[in-house]
Structure formats: structure tokens, C-alpha cells
Amino acid sequence: MKFKALIIPIAFVVALYSAAYTVDETEQVVITQFGKAIGEPKTGAGLYFKIPIIQRANFFPKTLLEWDGDPGQIPTLDKTFIWLETFARWKIVEPLKFFETVSNVTNALGRLDDIIGPAVRNFVTLAP
Numbered sequence: 001m002k003f004k005a006l007i008i009p010i011a012f013v014v015a016l017y018s019a020a021y022t023v024d025e026t027e028q029v030v031i032t033q034f035g036k037a038i039g040e041p042k043t044g045a046g047l048y049f050k051i052p053i054i055q056r057a058n059f060f061p062k063t064l065l066e067w068d069g070d071p072g073q074i075p076t077l078d079k080t081f082i083w084l085e086t087f088a089r090w091k092i093v094e095p096l097k098f099f100e101t102v103s104n105v106t107n108a109l110g111r112l113d114d115i116i117g118p119a120v121r122n123f124v125t126l127a128p
Contacts, residue, residue, distance in 0.1 A: 018052040023059075028092070030058045030099045041095040058099060064089050065105065067112045074124050086120045088112065 023029050025045040030037050033055045042048055043062070050057060069086035076082060090112070092098045102108040 015052055019049050020047060021050065021057045022047050026062050027059050028062050028095045030060070030095050032056050032058060037096055037099055060092050060095050060098060060105070062092070064091050067109055067116065069113070069117045069120070074121055076124060077126065082124070084120070084124060086116060088116055
């Protein structure tokens, strides 16, 4: 009998622990239910609650993020090679749209590799 009396409070504490999450002032959160975003993103710091197991909290940074391209030599218009190292600083402004398009920072960095790198190389190669 004491075993059952001990199981119920432990199960309640585990359920409460998995339902609560905290948002730091340097984070923003998008809640997903079965992979789809629901509700508005949480951008303010504090303690929030979700439905355990069904809902998931996806955390994204509010701070400036960095992208560093691969350094290399690029030919200019007059066929001289220059050493070029590209970089960019970016920030997640709309977390819901960010989640819907790339879903995480790693995928976003891959997308930036595909966009910024070739654009800079084309600009240097074709610039007069």
C-alpha cells in the first residue's frame, strides 16, 4: 500500500517537471505539437507550461549569430587571384517564420552557405 502512495506523487512531479519550461532573456521559443507550430512564439523571459509528450519547446537564440564562409582564392575580372574570406552576422527576428522555413540554426547556416558564398564570389568575379 505504501508503494502505491509513493508512486502517485512521483508521477505527478515528473508530469509537472516535463510540462514546465523556462525561457531565458537571450532565447525565444516556438511550441510545436506533432511537428506543427502552434500559438505565438514566446519571446519574453519566464516560466511557461506545455502539454507533456504531445508538445515540444524549440529554443532559438535572440542574440547575433555568426556565419563564416570557407576562405579561398577567387579570380577577379582581370584574372588575378585574390584571397577572400567571407563572414556575416545575422539574427532571428521572426521565430515562427524561421521555424517554418529552416526549423533550426544548423539548417539556416547551410542555407546561408548556399546563398551568401556564391553571391560574394559572383560579385568579386564580375565586378569592374
